[in-house]
Amino acid sequence: MMNTDVFFYLIQVFIGITLIASAIVAIRFRNLIAAVIAMAVFSLALSLEFFILQAPDVAIAEAGVGAGLTTAMYLLAIRNTTDEEEVAE
Amino acid sequence: MTTVIIRTMTRILTPAILVFGSYIILHGHLTPGGGFQGGAVFASGLALLIIAFSRKRVKEMFEKVPLSVFESIGALGFLGIGLMGIVMYTFLRNFIANSGAPFGMPTPEGINPGFLNTGGTLPYLNIFVGLKVLAGLTSIVLILFLILRREENE
Amino acid sequence: MRKLLGIIALTVFSIILFLTAVHLRSFGSPPHAEMDKYFIEHAQKEASANNVVTSVVFDYRGFDTLGEATVLFTAVSGVLMALRHYGGRKK
Numbered sequence: 001m002m003n004t005d006v007f008f009y010l011i012q013v014f015i016g017i018t019l020i021a022s023a024i025v026a027i028r029f030r031n032l033i034a035a036v037i038a039m040a041v042f043s044l045a046l047s048l049e050f051f052i053l054q055a056p057d058v059a060i061a062e063a064g065v066g067a068g069l070t071t072a073m074y075l076l077a078i079r080n081t082t083d084e085e086e087v088a089e
Numbered sequence: 090m091t092t093v094i095i096r097t098m099t100r101i102l103t104p105a106i107l108v109f110g111s112y113i114i115l116h117g118h119l120t121p122g123g124g125f126q127g128g129a130v131f132a133s134g135l136a137l138l139i140i141a142f143s144r145k146r147v148k149e150m151f152e153k154v155p156l157s158v159f160e161s162i163g164a165l166g167f168l169g170i171g172l173m174g175i176v177m178y179t180f181l182r183n184f185i186a187n188s189g190a191p192f193g194m195p196t197p198e199g200i201n202p203g204f205l206n207t208g209g210t211l212p213y214l215n216i217f218v219g220l221k222v223l224a225g226l227t228s229i230v231l232i233l234f235l236i237l238r239r240e241e242n243e
Numbered sequence: 244m245r246k247l248l249g250i251i252a253l254t255v256f257s258i259i260l261f262l263t264a265v266h267l268r269s270f271g272s273p274p275h276a277e278m279d280k281y282f283i284e285h286a287q288k289e290a291s292a293n294n295v296v297t298s299v300v301f302d303y304r305g306f307d308t309l310g311e312a313t314v315l316f317t318a319v320s321g322v323l324m325a326l327r328h329y330g331g332r333k334k
Contacts, residue, residue, distance in 0.1 A: 056121035057296055060113065064126060068133025069226055072140055076233040118292035123300060125311070160316065167312060171305065181305035183298075186291040196291045208292040214301045214308075221312055225319040232326050 008052060015052075018045040036074045043067040091141050099141040106134030110223070117215035118208035124215040128222025135223070136230045144235070151231060156224045163221025170210055170217070185209040 019042060026038035043066030050059035110131030117123035139147055174182035186209030187195045196207040282299055290298035300308055 057123065057126060060122050060126040061129060064129030064133050065226075069129060069136055069230065072133070072136040072230055073233060075140065076230065076237055080233070080237050117297050118294050120294065121296070123294075123297045160319070164312060164316060167309060171309065181302065181309075183290050183302045186289065194291070196287055196293060198287055201293065203293045209290060209302075211290060211292050211297055211301050214305070215297070218301075218308065218312060222315060225315050228319060229322050232323060236326060 011052060012049070015045050015049045019049075032078050033075065036071055036078065039074070040067045040071045043070070095141050099137055103134050103138050106137065107131060110134060110219075114215055114219035115212070116205070117219075118211040119203040119205065124218030125222050127215070128219040129226065131219070131223040132226035132230070135227045139227075139230055139234050147231075147234065156228045156231070159220050159224035160228070163217045163219075163224065166217035167214060167221070170213055174210070181210075183209040183211070185213075 022038045022042040022045065026035045026042060029035040029038060043062055046066065047059045047062040050056075050062055110127045110129075112127075113120075113122035113130055114124060114127030117127065138150070142150070171181040174180055174184055177184040185191075185193045186207075187193065188209075192206060192208050192210075192212045194204065194206045196204060282295055282303065286295040286298045287293065290302045292298045
């Protein structure tokens with residue numbers, strides 16, 4: 001019992017770090033495709049967190065919509081326009 | 090446009106994703122998930138198919154698929170089952186449960202392994218909502234893709 | 244006049260929100276749970292499904308799901324309407 005508690009605690013700490021890091025990376029990246037991949041990583045970590053908090057319905061919805069479909073839509077939208085973000089000087 | 094690696098992996102992965110999405114939709118009354126989640130998984134498989142192949146292949150793949158008809162069938166089926174519930178008692182009443190019709194067997198109380206032939210109106214509503222969600226999300230991705238490749242060809 | 248009305252509205256809404264905040268339960272204690280108990284006890288018999296979440300979403304609160312489906316339909320038709328201009332130019 002104790003071991004699983006410590007295990008889940010450690011996983012949650014890891015997921016929190018991943019969430020914050022991928023969010024910062026998604027904002028800071030100049031290359032928009034890399035930023036979109038960082039957002040997919042964010043959604044995947046969020047769905048893992050939902051699963052650990054015992055909400056598998058929300059986890060499936062988050063993984064399907066957030067990591068799958070939104071990434072595809074963003075990639076198509078980026079390829080419709082341009083790869084690089086313009087630097088505002 | 091895309092590489093051989095992506096196309097090969099898509100050919101291997103897409104059937105598995107589509108089967109998993111159908112499983113989530115059909116077993117919505119037994120396992121976690123349901124119409125919306127299964128439809129989203131199914132649509133992400135189709136989005137993978139759309140992204141990996143060229144405009145010509147995608148066009149000949151999706152020309153025969155009436156996505157708007159699927160969407161309309163989903164919405165009208167949901168409303169129809171809700172209105173059939175009005176005849177019995179209230180809107181969206183579960184009138185098939187425990188009646189012996191398809192999906193209408195009673196489920197045993199307490200912990201049980203889960204039987205597919207239970208749930209009343211829930212499996213029907215799951216299928217209709219899943220059809221609607223997969224048609225809607227796929228048509229969004231498809232129209233974004235068709236714009237992109239049209240301007241590249243010109 | 245408008246400033247007076249604004250002050251009155253601000254006061255009334257602040258009082259209402261403050262009263263609501265005072266009567267909230269303390270952090271971490273569960274909210275009122277009569278409906279939860281009803282769902283957990285009766286869902287297997289009434290909806291004859293093992294998954295209580297699905298029986299809430301599609302049976303007890305089915306009207307809400309109908310609204311969600313309508314939202315999705317509106318989003319799709321909005322996208323198609325906004326982008327039809329580009330798609331229809333060549334066809």
